[in-house]
Amino acid sequence: MNERFHPRLDEFGLVARNRWRLALSRPGETLFQTLAWAAALALAAWGASRIDGDRIGLVLHFLVEQPLATGVLFAAFGFAMSHGTTASLASELRHGRWGATPVPVAATRRTVFLFALGQTLLGNAGLLAVLLGIVAISDRWEHWFYPAVAIFSIALWIGAALGYLVARRREAQPRTRNTRHGTTKPLFALPGLDDARLHHFPEWQRREALNRWRLGGRLWQLVAFGLLIPMNSAFWSLLGLLLLGTSLIWYGVVLRASEDAIVRATQLFAASPLPFPAFAAASARYPFVAWVAVALIGSAGLVLQGASVVVAVVYALVLALGTALALTLTWRYRHRPLTARIRTSAEGAALAAAAYQLWFLVPFVAVALIARHYAVARKTR
Amino acid sequence: MSPAPTSPVLELSKLTHAYGEHPVLNGVELAIGAGEFVALIGPNGSGKTTLLKCLAGILAPQGGSVRIAGTDMAADPLAAKAALGFAVDPVLLPPLLTGRQCLELFAGVRGLPALPESSLALARSLAFDTWLDREVQSYSLGTRQKLGILLGLVGEPPLLVLDEPMNGLDPQSAFALKMHLVGLTRERGTAVLLATHALEVAERFITRATLLIEGRLVREWDTATLDAIRHDPDSSLEQVMVEALAEHGAARET
Numbered sequence: 027m028n029e030r031f032h033p034r035l036d037e038f039g040l041v042a043r044n045r046w047r048l049a050l051s052r053p054g055e056t057l058f059q060t061l062a063w064a065a066a067l068a069l070a071a072w073g074a075s076r077i078d079g080d081r082i083g084l085v086l087h088f089l090v091e092q093p094l095a096t097g098v099l100f101a102a103f104g105f106a107m108s109h110g111t112t113a114s115l116a117s118e119l120r121h122g123r124w125g126a127t128p129v130p131v132a133a134t135r136r137t138v139f140l141f142a143l144g145q146t147l148l149g150n151a152g153l154l155a156v157l158l159g160i161v162a163i164s165d166r167w168e169h170w171f172y173p174a175v176a177i178f179s180i181a182l183w184i185g186a187a188l189g190y191l192v193a194r195r196r197e198a199q200p201r202t203r204n205t206r207h208g209t210t211k212p213l214f215a216l217p218g219l220d221d222a223r224l225h226h227f228p229e230w231q232r233r234e235a236l237n238r239w240r241l242g243g244r245l246w247q248l249v250a251f252g253l254l255i256p257m258n259s260a261f262w263s264l265l266g267l268l269l270l271g272t273s274l275i276w277y278g279v280v281l282r283a284s285e286d287a288i289v290r291a292t293q294l295f296a297a298s299p300l301p302f303p304a305f306a307a308a309s310a311r312y313p314f315v316a317w318v319a320v321a322l323i324g325s326a327g328l329v330l331q332g333a334s335v336v337v338a339v340v341y342a343l344v345l346a347l348g349t350a351l352a353l354t355l356t357w358r359y360r361h362r363p364l365t366a367r368i369r370t371s372a373e374g375a376a377l378a379a380a381a382y383q384l385w386f387l388v389p390f391v392a393v394a395l396i397a398r399h400y401a402v403a404r405k406t407r
Numbered sequence: 408m409s410p411a412p413t414s415p416v417l418e419l420s421k422l423t424h425a426y427g428e429h430p431v432l433n434g435v436e437l438a439i440g441a442g443e444f445v446a447l448i449g450p451n452g453s454g455k456t457t458l459l460k461c462l463a464g465i466l467a468p469q470g471g472s473v474r475i476a477g478t479d480m481a482a483d484p485l486a487a488k489a490a491l492g493f494a495v496d497p498v499l500l501p502p503l504l505t506g507r508q509c510l511e512l513f514a515g516v517r518g519l520p521a522l523p524e525s526s527l528a529l530a531r532s533l534a535f536d537t538w539l540d541r542e543v544q545s546y547s548l549g550t551r552q553k554l555g556i557l558l559g560l561v562g563e564p565p566l567l568v569l570d571e572p573m574n575g576l577d578p579q580s581a582f583a584l585k586m587h588l589v590g591l592t593r594e595r596g597t598a599v600l601l602a603t604h605a606l607e608v609a610e611r612f613i614t615r616a617t618l619l620i621e622g623r624l625v626r627e628w629d630t631a632t633l634d635a636i637r638h639d640p641d642s643s644l645e646q647v648m649v650e651a652l653a654e655h656g657a658a659r660e661t
Binding site: 036044120121127130131 | 464489505516558
């Protein structure tokens, strides 16, 4: 064992080595996966080559012209990234399998620092790669590239350093300690929220969502949203934008929490005689109530910004379709949640892209996809 | 006959802990000497696991002190933990490592150049040797439990702390583990603290039992009392503990 670092570092290396050995022991599968990734990358590169990089360059130019706001945005991103990793790793080393072993405190501190440093380096490298990718498809990039690299990187490192320091200060306390306090009391009671067959399941989803919100779920999105609000807007317009943005960010937390509760409930009820339609009805109840709330608040926000009622109704319907797509995919892949997320992102992005040219067809395609996912989910054991 | 307790290997003094506003440990006092095999018993939610986590330095107690082999856990956690073997919760095992890799990592932490023969011997006794080179993700609950115990016993430190170690073990492995622990207490003077609900198991092997209720050690049975229980065909530790719980409940109501 290297005494300067925590043995978790050695464990990390061993896991990587085991994965590599496993890949070598299944050459057919590994070759197929490699080819699939290569094909996906080639497709992505081909798609990227057709994008007008100078248009993205205009956005980046706009960002570097406001260095303070942009800096705060990237610092918030760096903070969230570093804080999350540092806090969870420090908690794992303190409360997990290594908790009772005689590992020097300095070795633990060095290891947590090394992980945070490595992650920030990777994050910065990823950011640089994205910027270089945009340079590759741009004709005029000199006026934004160098300032963007400087502002983004410096802000990212400052944010990451702050995230690391704050997480280290808080590490003695378990992360979930205070956030669960009071989650049993809803803001206002909704008798219709409880499901007759699966009592308290919607309540489980609600508490999960509230706990995540309190843990800072999507905080970076709120910060980013706050920075992008034009301060010279009229009061009602500003209020409308705030209602629209914050409700959407909150809804993102609700949907993810509800989906995770569905996956865990699937494991919990695996041996129970529970028909799928009953499970689906119970698990859709809380997201439905949340959709009603977000659709009303968001539509009000749009109207306050001067949009017509038709636009507000379309917004609510689009939100409903998106929610139904995410839920049916979660049900369909309830044993494989990662697949559900990837497909939700991919199908959502494809529908959004199609809406530019064939908007009249998109609702029908979306409904067909939702029906198909539900039918497959119903047959899935 | 077990050796008489000498200077305590484990000393808990006025240990307190709370989760938020909910107190779990209320001034626990306990001393365990070398060669003692102590069972920590108590109903669900009495604070057994919290007590074990506090004494192992996994949770920081809010009051009181923990001394292991004369070293204060708060002042020098490294030295205190070097004298402690704590069985790992099977849920926390790394799924992508093999059992042998886990054991070698823990041996390295204890400054051992290689996996000690004693660990391999215990692995054989627990019928774990055939699982040593397979990844943890392929293990059953009982096999994971065996690895968690083996990790706690690497290097055979002077104090062993195990939380419900018999959970999921087949009868043959459970017996082998009990005999191994008894052997360690008698031959090496190792102190063992075992939190368990399996009173019929505890009754046969332990030298002392202590009852934890609502974060307080409310009753203790020494070796002589345990011997008397063992020799009385109409009595058992289970019966005595149920009576003690009833007495405690009645005392609370009055």
